[in-house]
Amino acid sequence: MEYAMSLDDLELQIERTSRLVVAAIFVVPFSYLIWFVCAGQVVSDNTSDWGTFGDFVGGVLNPLIAFFAFYWLTKSIRIQKEELSETKTALQEASVSQKDQAELTFRTLKVQALNSQLEYINTRILTERAYINQLLQQAQKHGLKYTVITKDAENKKLEDILPPLNQEILDLSNQQKDLLQQVQNITSQVSGTPKSGAPS
Structure with a gap:
């Protein structure tokens, strides 16, 4: 399977991923805020409630961010592997040409x-x-x-x-x-x- 892509395609995918991460960061708290208002909840003064809220937000966002981080890690490895393969091929061709x-x-x-x-x-x-x-x-x-x-x-x-x-x-x-x-x-x-x- 070929993983080679143009720089334009790579930049486009990075931009899309960045938008998804930013959107998730805003959507999750905003969704919770809408639920909070519609349910008629009152802002708590208890720090433990805010700690629970932070755990909730982190529990939702962390797996999503970790997924995208893992995706781009594997993507970068594949791209590097493809570049190394192309470099090896170019060196072999250069060696044959020099010979x-x-x-x-x-x-x-x-x-x-x-x-x-x-x-x-x-x-x-x-x-x-x-x-x-x-x-x-x-x-x-x-x-x-x-x-x-x-x-x-x-x-x-x-x-x-x-x-x-x-x-x-x-x-x-x-x-x-x-x-x-x-x-x-x-x-x-x-x-x-x-x-x-x-x-x-």
């Missing part, structure tokens, strides 16, 4: 790191291809037996240099594909559509 945000930040940083590696590999591939083109130009002029000075300042024949360079470019291309696949897997997980077989 999702942390996960998103981690994946974003991971993608940035992979992109940096991709840029490095792309640069190496372009550099190696440009170097191979230079060597091929030398080979066209002088043949594969022609000896050149390598980047490592070594004298080697073109036929000995080109195969390792081609293999290096192939390895770099494979690394490039692997990095691209990792980036694709991460971005698909962020978008909520992870691919089957994708590493977590």
